[in-house]
Amino acid sequence: MYTQTPDTSWYMIAAYTVFITLPILFIASMIWRHRNLKRDEEMISNLLKDERK
Amino acid sequence: MSTSTPKALQTLNIVSILMFIISLGLVFLYAPREAVMGEAQRIFYYHVPSAWLSFVAFGVTLIAGIGYLRTNDHRWDHLGIASVEVGIVFAIMALLSGMLWARPIWNTWWTWDPRLTTYTILLLIYFAYLMLRQGIEDPDKRARFGSVYGIVGFISVPITYFSIYLWRTIHPAVFGRNESETKMSMEPQMLQTFIFCNIFFMVLFVTLLWHRFRLEAKTAHIEELRMKVSNA
Numbered sequence: 348m349y350t351q352t353p354d355t356s357w358y359m360i361a362a363y364t365v366f367i368t369l370p371i372l373f374i375a376s377m378i379w380r381h382r383n384l385k386r387d388e389e390m391i392s393n394l395l396k397d398e399r400k
Numbered sequence: 401m402s403t404s405t406p407k408a409l410q411t412l413n414i415v416s417i418l419m420f421i422i423s424l425g426l427v428f429l430y431a432p433r434e435a436v437m438g439e440a441q442r443i444f445y446y447h448v449p450s451a452w453l454s455f456v457a458f459g460v461t462l463i464a465g466i467g468y469l470r471t472n473d474h475r476w477d478h479l480g481i482a483s484v485e486v487g488i489v490f491a492i493m494a495l496l497s498g499m500l501w502a503r504p505i506w507n508t509w510w511t512w513d514p515r516l517t518t519y520t521i522l523l524l525i526y527f528a529y530l531m532l533r534q535g536i537e538d539p540d541k542r543a544r545f546g547s548v549y550g551i552v553g554f555i556s557v558p559i560t561y562f563s564i565y566l567w568r569t570i571h572p573a574v575f576g577r578n579e580s581e582t583k584m585s586m587e588p589q590m591l592q593t594f595i596f597c598n599i600f601f602m603v604l605f606v607t608l609l610w611h612r613f614r615l616e617a618k619t620a621h622i623e624e625l626r627m628k629v630s631n632a
Contacts, residue, residue, distance in 0.1 A: 352433065355440035355504040362443040362497040366450070369496075373489045373608065377615055384618050391625045398629075 409614075412607040419600040423593075431593040443501045445593055449601035451494035451519075455557050456605065457487025458526065462554040465547035474620060477543035480550050481533065482612035484526050486605060491523045506570065514563040515571035522556040529553060539623065 427445050434441035464480035467473070498516070499509050510516065529549050536542040564571050586594065 352435055352438045353504060355438040358500045358504050359439040359442050362440075362500040363446070365496045365500070366446045366493055369489055369493050370604070370608070373485075374611075377611055381615055381618065384615075384622050387622050388625065391622070391629055394629050395625075 409607070409610050412603065412610065416600075416604050416607045419596075419603055423597050423600045426593040426596055431590050432587055434590075437505055440501055440504050443497050445597040446601075447494055447497040447501065448594070449598045450490045450497070453601050453605045454487045454491035454494060455561060457483045457490060457609070458522075458550075458554055458557050460609070461487070461550040465550035468543055468547040469551075472540075474539065474543055475617070477546055478613055478616035478620065479609075480546050481530075482609055482616050484529055484550070485612055486608045488523065488526055488530070489608070490601075490605070491519070491526070495519060495523065511570070513571055514567040514569050515560065518556070518560040518563045522560050525553045525556050539620070 423445075427442050431442065431445070433439060460483035461480045464476045464483060467476035468480065495516075502511070503509050529546070532549070533542055533546055536545055563569065564573050
């Protein structure tokens with residue numbers, strides 16, 4: 348019996364959007380956290396310098 | 401504390417990007433379309449590695465937990481939390497992509513199948529790990545808690561993995577002792593694509609884990625500086 352292959356492209360596109368978006372969001376969150384840490388580090392080192400003076 | 405990215409990690413970044421591009425090429429251009437499921441079958445190439453690597457990630461947390469309890473070295477704790485975060489990302493990818501595959505194939509977005517149910521519980525267990533850790537201020541107590549939780553929480557991994565063999569399920573088995581158990585047969589191009597995607601995900605896992613580990617080490621360093629300032 349011949350049956351036509353169903354069109355399931357939309358589900359595939361949606362899944363690959365998830366596969367690509369999630370790691371990008373995770374990487375972006377790491378970059379954002381790293382920037383915040385750098386800023387904190389600068390602030391703390393300035394505070395420590397002021398204290399030494 | 402050194403902040404420059406190690407050469408090996410820089411290489412891993414490049415390899416990950418290249419493998420990602422190649423894997424997409426294989427998935428969409430090289431692997432043939434499956435006759436019964438159609439395009440939705442291509443979800444499988446990323447869905448399976450993201451699922452089993454989430455197990456590996458939680459396994460790394462288990463090892464890190466044992467490592468910390470034995471040595472009291474905080475680097476083990478950094479590895480543990482880094483691996484949980486990466487594992488959660490992979491687990492969410494697996495769960496969402498599974499739902500997107502299930503809709504056209506099972507005709508439903510969700511069913512309380514043993515694999516789906518145990519996997520969701522597993523994900524919630526590791527979400528709780530992150531939330532509960534946040535509430536502990538003392539770094540030593542936090543690391544000890546994280547280690548014990550990581551060891552106990554890992555029990556959910558074998559339960560999830562073996563759920564399809566223990567209970568009646570509609571979830572397909574990809575890894576099995578023989579072909580009848582896996583209920584799957586693949587065209588050579590499909591198999592090659594599948595193997596490549598698995599290798600790509602392993603490389604991606606190591607790359608993300610390493611970056612997250614470095615971030616955690618930096619967080620701990622800043623926390624130490626903060627304590628110094630507040631004690632001064």
